[in-house]
Amino acid sequence: MKHIFLNLCLACLLAACGTKAVDYAPIRPGEIWPDDQGAHINAHGGGVLYHDGKYYWYGEHKSDSTSNALVGIMCYSSDNLTDWKNEGAVLPVVENDTTSDIAKGCIMERPKVIYNEKTKKFVMWFHLELRGQGYRAARSAVAVSDSPTGPFAYLRSMRPDKGELPFNMTEEERATLDTLNAAHYAKWWTPTWRKAIEQGLFLKRDLEGGQMARDMQLFVDDDGKAYHIFSSEDNLTLHIAELSDDYLSHTGKYIRIAPGGHNEAPAIFKKDGTYWMITSGCTGWDPNEARMFSAPSIWGPWKQWPNPCVGPKSEITFGGQSTYVLALPGGKGFIFMADVWRPKHPSDARYIWLPIEFSEDGTPVIRWKDEWTMNHFE
Numbered sequence: 001m002k003h004i005f006l007n008l009c010l011a012c013l014l015a016a017c018g019t020k021a022v023d024y025a026p027i028r029p030g031e032i033w034p035d036d037q038g039a040h041i042n043a044h045g046g047g048v049l050y051h052d053g054k055y056y057w058y059g060e061h062k063s064d065s066t067s068n069a070l071v072g073i074m075c076y077s078s079d080n081l082t083d084w085k086n087e088g089a090v091l092p093v094v095e096n097d098t099t100s101d102i103a104k105g106c107i108m109e110r111p112k113v114i115y116n117e118k119t120k121k122f123v124m125w126f127h128l129e130l131r132g133q134g135y136r137a138a139r140s141a142v143a144v145s146d147s148p149t150g151p152f153a154y155l156r157s158m159r160p161d162k163g164e165l166p167f168n169m170t171e172e173e174r175a176t177l178d179t180l181n182a183a184h185y186a187k188w189w190t191p192t193w194r195k196a197i198e199q200g201l202f203l204k205r206d207l208e209g210g211q212m213a214r215d216m217q218l219f220v221d222d223d224g225k226a227y228h229i230f231s232s233e234d235n236l237t238l239h240i241a242e243l244s245d246d247y248l249s250h251t252g253k254y255i256r257i258a259p260g261g262h263n264e265a266p267a268i269f270k271k272d273g274t275y276w277m278i279t280s281g282c283t284g285w286d287p288n289e290a291r292m293f294s295a296p297s298i299w300g301p302w303k304q305w306p307n308p309c310v311g312p313k314s315e316i317t318f319g320g321q322s323t324y325v326l327a328l329p330g331g332k333g334f335i336f337m338a339d340v341w342r343p344k345h346p347s348d349a350r351y352i353w354l355p356i357e358f359s360e361d362g363t364p365v366i367r368w369k370d371e372w373t374m375n376h377f378e
């Protein structure tokens, strides 16, 4: 009875304020998440684009027995972030040409899509590994579309920033780089090898052919400039690279972050002028402790913070690995998104979505919740 009375009071209060209570469906991190056809959403390592009042979730299609791409990049659309319509493979693999960059059986990971206000195009970047080459190629690939639901036209792949050194490298650092000789560091993980990695041993190795690019993220700043953030230098060092005005190539301006720090899975957002980045360590498909960095400018300096996760299994990112942070429209808040990988049954991988809270001093906190709703942001 007391319950009914309280609900009535709440309804009256909301009516008086002119707002209608919305019944949001629950979000249950780690559970099966059915789409409009009742099938578990198949969009892993993904990200969400908000465009013209709709959300578009792009991700890797995973099959039941392999993580290699047999279908391509998927898209789902939604008005409310909980009910998702399957829009199909918006960048399908190429079926009958094994020489194609995106031949069936290649690896297409961590796709992200951004909208270019100037060209009115939707631009997708993803991590590409060529068919039959394991993770050796370490390339970035780009595709473009006139519509958020595709089809995306595949443009090309590359290793970014060929021939370029980080723009913020000092004369002294460049001089040290000149002295590095790969032949002196055949053995990995020694203290002298680690020092040489920090100084740019692998950066120098890959200068001619372009820098390695695996786990990746895109970020569009308030001024419309876009950045590509990726694990480079054999996953040892993150790079933040500026994209051209049409978002289709790199300008050659970039920085290195946490040299030798072994960061993967970068997810970036901006709040009150501060850039925040959540990453993982490198343990294959196994979860590890999340890391967090912040900077006053995209170009740094980037400072490391403790693990932002709180709650059961917080020391292994609740069993997941970061993939994206969605900034909700209207500055309502941020959602942290992660993947719980299932390498033995890849299509059964799960999604962890959790609201980001901010402590009194403005530091992000990601607290585990078995279940929550979008009311959290009202």
Ligand code: DGJ
Binding pocket: 045, 109, 110, 215, 264, 265, 283, 284, 285, 321
């Ligand atoms: C961890 C990465 O974050 C994933 O995207 C994937 O590349 C796996 N490693 C492969 O082991």
